[in-house]
Amino acid sequence: MNGNLQESYRRCCELARRAGTNFYVSFLTMPRAKRQAMCAVYAFMRRSDDMADDAGSPQGALAGLRAWREMLAVALDGKESGDPILPALADTVHRYGIEHRYLFELLDGTEMDQTKTRFATFQELYQYCYRVASCVGLVVLPIFGYRDPSALGPAEACGVAFQLTNILRDVKEDADRGRIYLPAEDMRRFGVSEEDIMKNRYTPAFVELMRFEAARARDYYAKAKPLLELISPDSRGTLAIMMEVYGRLLDKMEARQFRVFDGRTRLSGCEKFWIVLKNWRRR
Structure with missing residues (x-):
C-alpha cells in the first residue's frame, strides 16, 4: 500500500472515530483490514450526508452531490479524483469486489432528501x-x-x-x-x-x-x-x-x-x- 493510499485510509478511520456513531463502535471487533474498509465506506457516507446538510439550500445540495457523483465515478475508474477519502473507498471497492451501482444508488437516496x-x-x-x-x-x-x-x-x-x-x-x-x-x-x-x-x-x-x-x-x-x-x-x-x-x-x-x-x-x-x-x- 503506497503512502497516499495509507493516508487516505488514515483520514477515513479518523473521520469515523471522531463521529463516534453507533456504527464505529461495531467496527472495533473486525480484523484491521476489514475495519479500515468499513471506515472507508463510512467516510463516503458521512461526506455525502454532510455535503447535502451543509449546502444551505436543496439546489446547492443537489449541485454538490452531482459533482460528488462525478468524483466518485473518476475514483472508481482508477483515476485521481482530488478528494482525500476516495482513494481508500476505491481500493476497498476493488479489493472486495463491491458493485459500483450500490454506491450510486446510495447517492440517489441522499438526493431524495433534497426533493x-x-x-x-x-x-x-x-x-x-x-x-x-x-x-x-x-x-x-x-x-x-x-x-x-x-x-x-x-x-x-x-x-x-x-x-x-x-x-x-x-x-x-x-x-x-x-x-x-x-x-x-x-x-x-x-x-x-x-x-x-x-x-x-x-x-x-x-x-x-x-x-x-x-x-x-x-x-x-x-x-x-x-x-x-x-x-x-x-x-x-x-x-x-x-x-x-x-x-x-x-x-x-x-x-x-x-x-x-x-x-x-x-x-x-x-x-x-x-x-x-x-x-x-x-x-
Whole structure:
C-alpha cells in the first residue's frame, strides 16, 4: 500500500472515530483490514450526508452531490479524483469486489432528501430506505464476507430495519426540518395529521401509529437475523453489535411510550460498551 493510499485510509478511520456513531463502535471487533474498509465506506457516507446538510439550500445540495457523483465515478475508474477519502473507498471497492451501482444508488437516496419531504405509502418509503440504508448493507456485505447469494435478502432487510428505527427516533428532528417520513396512508389510518407531527402533539393516536411502525421494523429485524450465520465468522461480532444497538433503541422508544417529542432516544456509553463486550469474540 503506497503512502497516499495509507493516508487516505488514515483520514477515513479518523473521520469515523471522531463521529463516534453507533456504527464505529461495531467496527472495533473486525480484523484491521476489514475495519479500515468499513471506515472507508463510512467516510463516503458521512461526506455525502454532510455535503447535502451543509449546502444551505436543496439546489446547492443537489449541485454538490452531482459533482460528488462525478468524483466518485473518476475514483472508481482508477483515476485521481482530488478528494482525500476516495482513494481508500476505491481500493476497498476493488479489493472486495463491491458493485459500483450500490454506491450510486446510495447517492440517489441522499438526493431524495433534497426533493421529497413526504411519503404517501410505505412502498414509497421502502424505496427511500433501500437507497439510503439497504444499499449500505449491500456495499458492506462483501466486506463482511459471504458465499451464499441468499445473504442479499437479509442484508437488504437489515438496512430497512435500521432506517425505520432512525425514522421513529428522529420524528421531531425531521419535523423541525419540514420532513415527515411516516407514510401518509398510515397516518390517516390512525388519525394523525401532518399538523400533529409538525406541532409535536403527543396523542394516543400518535402512540398507536408509532407502535404499528415499530412492529413493522421488528418484522424487518426478523428477516435480517439469518444474515448473522451467512457472513464470515470474523464479521459476525460487528453485525451483531449493530443489530443489538439499533434493536435496543427501538426497545427504549417502546419503553418510553414513544415520547420522541421530548428528546432523542440514545444508548448510554455504558450500554454500548456492554453490547460490544458481549459480542467481541462472537463467531
